[in-house]
Amino acid sequence: MTMPRKSKISGADKYNLMLALVGFLVHSDEPTPLAELAERFQLSEAEVEDAVRIISFSGVGKYGGGELFDIYVDDFDGEKTVVLTSNPAIDDVPRISARQVAALSAGLNYLSEIPGFEQKSEIQDLLAILAKGSTSEPVATLDVIPGSVDSDVLTLRKAISQKVRIRCVYRNAKDETSEREIDPLLLVSKDDVWTLRGYCLKNQEVRAFRLDRMQKAQITETPICQAALEAELTEEIYIPKDSDFDVTLELEPEAFSIIGDYQAVQLGESANGNLQVRIKVGNLNTLGPLLARFGGSARVTAPQEARTVVRNFALRALGQSTPDNDQVAE
Amino acid sequence: MAEKIDKSERLFNLTCALLVTKRGLTKGEIFQTVQGYKENFKPGDQTAMDRLFERDKADLAESGVLVKGATPASEDKNNQEFRYRIPNETFIWPKDAKLTARQISLLNLASQVWAKASLSHEVELALTRLRALGDIPEDSGILGIAPSITTQDRNFIPLSLAIDNPEVIEFSYRKPGAAKPEKRRVQPWRLQNVSGQWLLVSLDQDKNQVRNFLLKRIVSKITATGEVFEPPTQSQINDAVADLNQLVERQVASLRIKPDTGAWNYFEMDLPRTETDNVHHLNYMDEGILAEKLRSFGTDIEVIRPASLAAAIRSGLEKVVNDHA
16 A cells, blocks of 8 residues: 655645535536646645545545545546545535635725725625625624825836836935836735835846835836846845844834844843844845834844944934944945 | 544544534544544543544634534533534535636735735635635736735734634733833724734723724733623724724824935825925824834924924934934
């Protein structure tokens, strides 16, 4: 006997897939191609096949007359299909929980606030379907109300769908502005911050551009270039470099969001609940606005150079002159 | 050691048994007869099985399958007779519900909103089932956007569970500028994200009033008290949200913004506008949160009103200067 194949998905995930699979196959009179099921559930054929195999061992026990599922993969000349002929328990696709409905509904509401996403009736229809499919009366226990969304979103969405270049004025982290040509690829939002991932003609590589630093975005008629078409977008926008500075911080609970935002490494915890962490930054000057923002609930403990940058930023923001106006070299 | 049975197989057989039973099954019946349990069951040693069953129930709940438990009236107070079942009417999707390929695309995108959040696994599980109801979309989603909401706060999942249970909770809350946190005891009602900030809408039990708490100012881990409360009605929630919206409408800040600066870009001062003198007006929910945002602009902005906002910005900056002396 061969050992069962290790599947990438967890036991609970596989169980969930098994429910969905039976719920779907109940409605198919014809054998369903395995490849189609894999595409539908966005899994590999092997994963679907494994789920089918486990269902085929299963049944309702003695309380339902001991009946078993009759389901199998039919392999005819390499054309694999799945056939369900006997199903003693599961009459349809299972409902989803009120909690899952709440999360999906909040996600849909958030989408409907994005400029260019004006198909509100479409969203309303979908919300109604989800509410009907909830295991218990759904109460809106979760909601997301975005703040004002940058006016450039609409322009950029158009440019992305038409695959054309944009032109804009961009202010970089060093507060310098310049005219840029960008081949836009993907608009990413994280909470209220919108970022454009696009191929920058000036730097000849994919960069991330914050929309709140972008002005006068205009669509051109130039199609995006081959390099942009072939570019691969990584998951994380910020990739730490060797030249980055290590900075250690003391955080009160009000500033714990820094941990996720900067992929901080935790160094220690004080009795009062404060955390000591280390982050990496490419440019020490970005620490000024960051620490000023937290207004005392986050402190730089080292290096001294970084502490001076932060102090000087806060002094200037208070309208006071700083002892040394030379900023740290880039 | 008996033959190892795949967890998914045990969960699936448990679900099927609980679906077909008319009167419900006791734990004893489950342990002795359901595939995945019966192979490992040793009479007299219930503890390990109990633990396994509790974990499995949690997995079913996360997946969205509702297990109902009840003690039949005739066998009152006999814990051994507590019975479990999954009623078919709350299990299967209502008849004829179908989803179009476009709707599946929208749901894919809506679930992506939570991809970086602690809810992502539950949402992904729901999506797998929804995919069984619809046509297969041609592309992976609506092209060109990747929206996301983060739920990094350590209390997010515990709070969302307390809302669902629903269970009274306690925590320490520190108002801006306050030296010491205060203990709060509340009925958690709803988690709401306003302009990127998570807020707990709740009933404060000591004050018997609806109160909103910013998650970032909850400085302790929340503790569940075990006290269950009657969940709010949708209209109570709507009232609480309407009050919050009115608060935002009432609170207006006026800022003078220096041309050609980061703040000028941020507030989109280039767009055609009615205000003159480089003045920008904006509504806000919380003065402390607005002060945070404005402090990072340094001298690019000047607060015209309210004075309390200007003072909050100033005292925060002074604290930063002293902390980094």
